[in-house]
Amino acid sequence: MSTESTPLQSSAVINEAVQTLRDGGLVAFPTETVYGLGADAKNPEAIKKVFASKGRPSTHPLIVHVAAPDKFDQDQIDWVSVLAPWARDISESALKLIAAFWPGPLTLVFNKDKSVPSEATGGQDTVAIRAPAHPMTQDLLRKFKGGIVGPSANRFGKVSPTSASDVRNEFEGMLDLMVLDGGDCEVGIESTIIDLSSGDKPVLLRPGAITPSEILAKTGIQVYQPGEIKKTEEEAALPRVSGSLRAHYAPTTPLRLYAPGRVLDALSEFPDIKSRVAVAVWDSESSLVLEDHPSIDVEEVIVSSDSAAFASRLYRSLRDLDQQAWDLILFPEPPAGEEWDGVRDRLQRACFGSGPSSSSHASS
Ligand code: TXA
Ligand code: MG
Helix, strand or coil: CCCCCCCCCCHHHHHHHHHHHHCCCCEEECCCCCCEEEEECCCHHHHHHHHHHHCCCCCCCCEEECCCCCCCCHHHCCHHHHHCCCEECCCHHHHHHHHHHCCCCEEEEEEECCCCCCCCCCCCCEEEEECCCCHHHHHHHHHHCCCEECCECCCCCECCCCCHHHHHHHHCCCCCCEECCCCCCCCCCCCEEEECCCCCCCEEEECCCCCHHHHHHHHCCCCECHHHCCCCHHHHHCCCCHHHCCCCCECCCCEEEECCCCHHHHHHCCCCCCCEEEEEEECCCCCCCCCCCCCCEEEEEEECCCHHHHHHHHHHHHHHHHHCCCCEEEEECCCCCHHHHHHHHHHHHHHHHCCCCHHHHHCC
16 A cells, blocks of 8 residues: 555545445455455355456355444454454454554454355355455445455466556456555555464464564464464365465466575576576675576566565566566575565465466466
8 A cells, every 4th residue: 555656536436336345246445465356245146256256266265354443542443343243252362463453464263253154254164354454445344334355356376466457457358347446555465364263372374464473572472383283184174275275376477486596506497498587686686697598588677685575566576577478487585584474475386386377276
């Protein structure tokens, strides 16, 4: 959400979006993370349209976006009544997390209220909820007076959109979609997801900009990695986080990571001569010299060595590079460290799913 580039969307446009949602239609909306493909979270037929438009399997649950009440004093917000139509068993820890991070890029998974349509939760008895920080979408949510389901507004398995024109390109010719233009997304990768449904231990389901260390520092709450918690076989079989597929967020151009200083090794993995290769290089590093490969036309793309700045540009770069007909895209392996976990997760899945057959990978 870059305020400078945010085109002001008139209240007439927001009213039209509200009406479209009430009529069971779809509206793409900006958030601080990525753009979402929105529908009324209590309308099963509208929710089905979201799955059909994305080509997403109906068992992959959606996030319900809720409004943050417009209070000058954040401590005055009664989050329990905001959550009442959606979630049960809201613990003290949940309220602490909410007070520290909402509105913002943190999604919490609760046991669901029985009124939440099973279409939204992929048939599961839990529901994922977040209050996004983008002012335009907060305005939309307040006027709509309901929850909006919103997966990232991309075809299933593809790169998530971080601008209104990305969304339009994604569904061009397929779907006549109302897209609210809120400028470029600031965070650039999807929200951190924490599962609170087991009651005792919060579990990290998807890494994002908000890290377990930041959560511990701000709330004193310890978040566990999924591997640290025992699951029943039945639980382990559920497709809880679609981003947990090995292939996701994928461009159609082959994408690989290279270890520090090892661009040539990554190229040798592709013995067929690659004539046009785009190589992302840290802004902190000197230029590449590839004298051994005179036949390869290498273009360097500078990427930020600050994790937040890198994340904010990641999908933009992948989309732009994907449009430029490179034979191969190389990105540097993100360094160790929790602040890189979200980016590393997205890049690894993007690599795995990349290439001309990316859609068949992604849905397998
Ligand atoms: O930043 C975001 O979270 C963006 C913006 C638009 O809010 N949304 C987003 O939605 O990334 P989507 O559908 O692309 O990813 C939502 C993730 C999925 O991986 C889904 O499996 C997981 O949330 N999820 C949803 N409900 C869940 C539940 N009840 N239990 C566990 N995971 C759930
Ligand atoms: Mg997504």
